[in-house]
């Protein structure tokens with residue numbers, strides 16, 4: 001039972017205690033940093049909040065601003081911090097590696113990459129054959145590489161992605177990302193077709209349609225037939241859309257799609273940049289919740305608890321086909337990132353992080369469904385484990401998106417000490433994806449804050 005249902009008093013919700021004391025901050029002030037950023041950093045960067053906040057320290061699920069004010073991080077640096085900010089074991093592993101050797105490139109052998117790859121491969125189902133790792137510096141780079149590998153292996157060029165999905169910001173991955181059309185279409189998607197998003201909240205087949213998965217999957221089969229030569233290189237999808245607003249693929253959808261894709265000679269790529277490493281609670285990898293086995297899996301974010309690190313995992317024969325060209329990068333598999341990745345994975349595996357995501361995520365989703373009973377503008381509560389979205393609407397019957405309400409709720413949550421994210425095509429989906437060390441008491445606090453924020457939002 002959460003405390004959210006009882007929150008009617010005027011006193012602000014009480015933040016659970018934390019024994020970490022932030023260090024005194026002696027750097028430039030927020031206003032100065034904002035001015036420097038405006039003058040010297042690209043204006044393409046965005047900030048949240050009417051008054052952007054400055055974060056200078058982190059400890060597990062907590063963030064601290066320059067004044068020492070504490071926030072509950074319910075967005076994990078955009079789903080990146082898997083086991084907690086500055087987790088002591090991860091920090092120690094990186095410190096030790098930094099003191100010994102920071103860089104060499106893969107021209108020479110180093111144990112860290114080999115040991116990390118072995119451990120990472122052991123997390124995939126044995127019969128999947130997913131055993132070869134190619135390390136990159138980001139998720140976008142991993143997706144670029146995955147598509148190049150699929151094209152090299154199949155000899156085909158066409159790729160199918162989903163509308164409103166997000167796969168990165170390189171030129172090629174912007175082409176994959178239906179969401180890059182948010183502002184303006186980017187002409188980067190040569191050879192990429194976008195299939196209908198299987199969105200059971202807004203699409204033609206809803207949660208009550210038992211056959212929704214197959215019906216949405218038909219669109220991919222149609223696209224292969226009508227939009228390609230009939231032979232394709234790959235299909236790429238996230239098991240649960242991240243930036244696109246926590247939309248999970250319907251049951252049976254990926255089984256049907258993977259079958260059509262393979263019949264057209266294509267490979268199936270699962271983008272697990274957000275859903276991997278136990279975050280969905282029910283499985284270590286998001287694809288395992290859908291009864292499918294991808295040919296290529298891409299990883300980033302939670303893999304390194306904040307390190308600039310990504311990876312492509314695939315079968316040996318697919319990796320081998322790519323040796324027809326030389327491929328490496330300067331920092332991929334660097335010893336420091338490898339130390340950070342390995343320590344993070346050890347914490348995830350040894351500390352029962354997946355089971356925790358399941359337990360705490362169930363509490364979170366249950367609490368949000370309770371809130372939904374009192375706040376009809378919570379149009380849809382969805383997700384799995386600690387990969388959760390709340391779609392805000394003006395009216396549950398019309399489902400008119402409520403982006404201004406989402407922005408206001410975000411603002412109010414911040415005022416009460418909770419940082420959540422937002423996303424979705426209309427910017428009206430609250431994204432709640434905390435570090436997986438979050439505690440039950442933090443979830444109750446978050447729900448109480450959200451309850452207040454929804455009750456008091458100016459546009460509510």
Ligand SMILES: Cc1ncc(COP(=O)(O)O)c(C=O)c1O
Pocket residue numbers: 078137138139140141143166167168169238242243271272273274300301310
């Ligand atoms: C599902 C997904 N794929 C790929 C990316 C790109 O990762 P990166 O920002 O590390 O390039 C992201 C980033 O948000 C993502 O959410």
